[in-house]
Amino acid sequence: MTTVIPAVTRLSNRIIRILGCNPGPMTLQGTNTYLIGTGTNRILLDTGDKNVKEYQKNLIEVVQSEQVNIEHIVLTHWHHDHIGGVEDIYGPIAKQPNIWKHKRSEDDSKDEPSSFPLSWLCDGQEIKVEGATIKIHHTPGHTTDHIVLTLLEDNVIFSGDCILGEGTAVFEDLYTYMKSLNRILDLKPSVIYPGHGNVVEDPIQKIEYYIAHRNQRETQILETLKNHADKNLTEMDLVKIIYTDTPEHLWPAAAYNVKHHLTKLTKEKKIKQMDVDGESRWQYILSSNL
Structure with missing residues (x-):
């Protein structure tokens, strides 16, 4: 039986999960977004779908109750259920955040124009806020721009759609996807926080299963x-x-x-x-x- 995921969950002193409130066959209970850090300025990982009022309300309540500012928005990949909410968040909820995404290819024209400023991520890059340092790992396969992130302080991985909390993932390219799975396995995470589904407490077993x-x-x-x-x-x-x-x-x-x-x-x-x-x-x- 699928474990119910609450709208908001404090997973650790550094991580708050806010459910995207966009359930469906491919999104499971919805897109997991994560507020990361312990200080005033924090990182928001992924933003759910566009025009989901319930998600926006929950995110506003978390930001206000924590009395924090979203300094960085990091997007695991270009799919609408991860990037769609940026337009709702940029300005009204996060005043002037740095918005990060990996390129879909070396050809900039492959990336759609956006209504918000984007900065390009690169493999191995680190983004730091008080209480949290995340490291970027380019893991193509699900999409060409897909990334996973390690939280260096806790040796955990945010896996986006490369590894899910339940079931298996779809992919654009099997060859690169398999290479990415092996790369994540080499990182030896202690926990995986996926883009959909609940926390993966047995990450090595899960990756090997995939x-x-x-x-x-x-x-x-x-x-x-x-x-x-x-x-x-x-x-x-x-x-x-x-x-x-x-x-x-x-x-x-x-x-x-x-x-x-x-x-x-x-x-x-x-x-x-x-x-x-x-x-x-x-x-x-x-x-x-x-």
Whole structure:
């Protein structure tokens, strides 16, 4: 059973979690945003969705009760449920914060113009306020600009959407995502504070599960195609065969992940892709055909 996440939770003397109040199939109970630090000036990590009045109200109450100023807003990646709330916060709630995000690519034109000033993060950068120093780690895969952050004082990680409190994450590129998971594993965090879902108290076990899960999925996909070598299957065909324990409303997300596995396996020449009536299908390559 899913643990209920309160609207506001003091996780430690340095961290207050404010739930984004934007529940959904992909956001779980909502986006977790975090107020970090112990002094007057603090860091807000992620901002939830745009125009969520309940979230804005809760954030204002926390800022006022703590008597603090949001000096920095740090965004884990460009998805609307993490960056959307900036426009509501910038000005009314946070007067003149520094707003930080990693570039989506070296080409600045890939990043959409924003109505607020953005500063670009770089890998290894540190941002410090009283009682908290966060270090940036560029972890592409979920998105090209995705970052995770370590809180150096407590050896904890804010994982954004790279690792969730429950379930597994979607990604844009499987190869870079797997490299990012291994990088996070090497950081050996004591706790993970995810972008969605509850606190991960067993981070090493969780990361190893994520890595094993993706490897297992790849094996399942390859074996399924091998067992149906006389057929050309779509990603949704594979989802229906493999994801028997996954609720049907999550099948599109599962198909999205399967597609990335298929792309990787095609590059490795283990399967072949073809177009049938305008639809992509895949087939196992028999060894005799290599």
